[in-house]
Amino acid sequence: MSSALDYAKQHADTFHRNLLDLIRIPSISTLPENKKDIQRAAEWLIDDMRRIGLRTHLYSTAGHPIVYGEWLKAGDDAPTVLIYGHYDVQPAELEAGWMSDPFEPEEKDGKIYARGSSDDKGQVFAQLKAVESLLASDEGSPVNIKVLIEGEEEISSLHLGAFVRNNPELLRADVCVISDTGMQSKEQPAIVYSLRGLVYMELHVQGPAQDLHSGAFGGTVHNPAQALCEIVAALHNPDGSIAVDGFYDDVLTLSSQEREEMARTNITEDRHRQTTGVPRAWGEPGYSLREKIGARPTLEVNGLLSGFTGEGAKTVLPAKAMAKISCRLVANQDPERIYTLVRQQVERLTPPTVRSELRLLHTAEPAFADLNAPAMHAAVAAYEKGWGNRPVFVREGGTIGVVADFQRELHVPIILMGFGLDSDGAHGPNEHFHVDMFHKGIDTAIHFLKAVATHVRRATG
């Protein structure tokens, strides 16, 4: 009798090749010019899911479509697992430092170099191939399966919240598993139990009505690029803490137990310097690097634009300046409230010589997972078998907005079971994914689905 693990082993090359095909589709969700690629990636997934035996549907939204598939033949008594992932990717410009075309996967030293290889195509595809291996093998799946793959994760899941709210029955499950996180080393799997939220804003500063000659007017007009720098600079205190009135009010104090647990996965200054290339670490005093990333909020400049930025010189006094600013938020902080606080601070900081506006682009709530849920035990058991090591529990600095939506709307325990590495370069140039982690991910996901059948009780309807 052939097992799901056997099937995965026999089809390892095919799975690998198919992943490369998916990666080649430049499904960048934030750029309008990639809209047809988004559609193509969604349809590619629908075809693959249908082929392996799921009943599929492509849900259109006001934005990018949602890929959905289900297999419910395990019976009414078996628990249902909702697998979530995303097929959209971050933008990737060759000039940002890529060594090869970000959408033509290049393999080197056992790694696949391409945008989306780790975040999230490689990881969600591992889940999908685990489902295929169970369904195609003689053992079959002991749990009912629902798969939801969205196309707007990198733009804060703009339309998924409403979809989840409007389809609680469709998405009802006993466990939700998400593979979209990383671990610190290949040997040490990690389960993320805390994620930061996000509020993304745009600061616009307007000076003169139009660009002026810096000779004819320089010295009499408050340069909006300078004024913007003055406002942005004043949003932090010299010690690296955030200088927005009320910003930290709702942040929970870390207990000594939490600090102890976090100390186990702390990052050394040396390792941090190596990973990032910065001359010295930075940040709020009084917290370890892991605590800064996992348990403290931030205020980050994601982009700056003003005046003449081409090669050479243009003596322009620009009319306006723009900064993209985002805050990562921790549990108990409310994105809308933080936006209001930052807006009020910007208003206080804006001198009467310019005009400013802080626009809200979008928000995502911070999220927590329950360490004592039975599904968590299933995940620990799965990693032990599939990866060969007991996982650690970590707080992550990133944001998966949908986690908070799922918790709120579906009341389902969520397991963040990553198959990537923190150093995979997600969102940066030369993003990559280890081929052997892809295959270990498939095995671990198979073990997880089987472990859920024994650990998790079916919710009473």
Added chain:
Amino acid sequence: MSSALDYAKQHADTFHRNLLDLIRIPSISTLPENKKDIQRAAEWLIDDMRRIGLRTHLYSTAGHPIVYGEWLKAGDDAPTVLIYGHYDVQPAELEAGWMSDPFEPEEKDGKIYARGSSDDKGQVFAQLKAVESLLASDEGSPVNIKVLIEGEEEISSLHLGAFVRNNPELLRADVCVISDTGMQSKEQPAIVYSLRGLVYMELHVQGPAQDLHSGAFGGTVHNPAQALCEIVAALHNPDGSIAVDGFYDDVLTLSSQEREEMARTNITEDRHRQTTGVPRAWGEPGYSLREKIGARPTLEVNGLLSGFTGEGAKTVLPAKAMAKISCRLVANQDPERIYTLVRQQVERLTPPTVRSELRLLHTAEPAFADLNAPAMHAAVAAYEKGWGNRPVFVREGGTIGVVADFQRELHVPIILMGFGLDSDGAHGPNEHFHVDMFHKGIDTAIHFLKAVATHVRRATG
């Protein structure tokens, strides 16, 4: 017998039409993609000058070519006038707020709307048409004429300095006249006797080795866009004065006579608000608007660039940030010294958490003209006849780098005889030039060349 003024009147339409042809050539000196347009504009001028009877030569340089023409048949005893101007223009992007294609002149209410219409094609072409009118009419030119039109004025005359140094004999003249400045109102001509210098720099701040995920690293890495804002903000004091140690050391104190003279052409806050559109004027305390523009140095941000600047959101922690920064300098300040002072200040302001570099792009010295030179009297007389009004003397905030070169290398009195308006929108969108000022400029330039013959003595070889 036909006079030069008659000729100019008879050919007004042709002159006007020819000017539009010259304006249509997008001779943007700072953009590599416009290199062939630069060449085309230079050749267009060579053809026109040859046609009107000048002996011409196109001098190539390491950058853009220099257009030269001469007519020396007034004889050894007659003085020689060197006319300087530039055929290159600033960049112009339609999106910056232009109401029509910047290189397809649009005429409205007696004004030609196009990049370069006022700065400097319209003005230098008026000089050229004055020469044509004299040479083609029965009266002929009473002075020898040399015409030098460069293609790099908007990029700080990168190669003209060396050309002037290497060709003192070719360029020797008794007067140099430049039409590249503005007046406050159409009725009130102005002679500029002081210009600011320039030092143009690029500030680069490097944080991590490459773009990072703002969730995975935010809060532990000094964001280079934020660090750049902090450095830029610290280059000014809260009162608007420049916070660079030693910056004002060499600035000469204004005498009470100078302040009195400048008060005559002062700009009211109301007019300043109307012209610029800013909610309130800004700048160093203790100086009038005219003094700030004409007699005080500045430090200006001309451009900002970092991270993601497209539409939408990208939660990137950028690897680097860049600011274009330039200082307008006043008499007695040395551009190289100011660059060193700013560089040292940036070094002091750079925290150990990022790396910074301040690059020097180019410099131009500030310049002064002698109010008592005989050529100045000729200019006053010419404006009185050609414009119908006695000119005022003003200090300008802009920079014409070559003025300092001419003074130093050729020891020639320089007359800055503008035919434009301060409100022509040079360097900004919707630059324009009044058609009647073009024609009055031609008449005034004719009067000037004739007045030089009577006021200015030929220099002894």
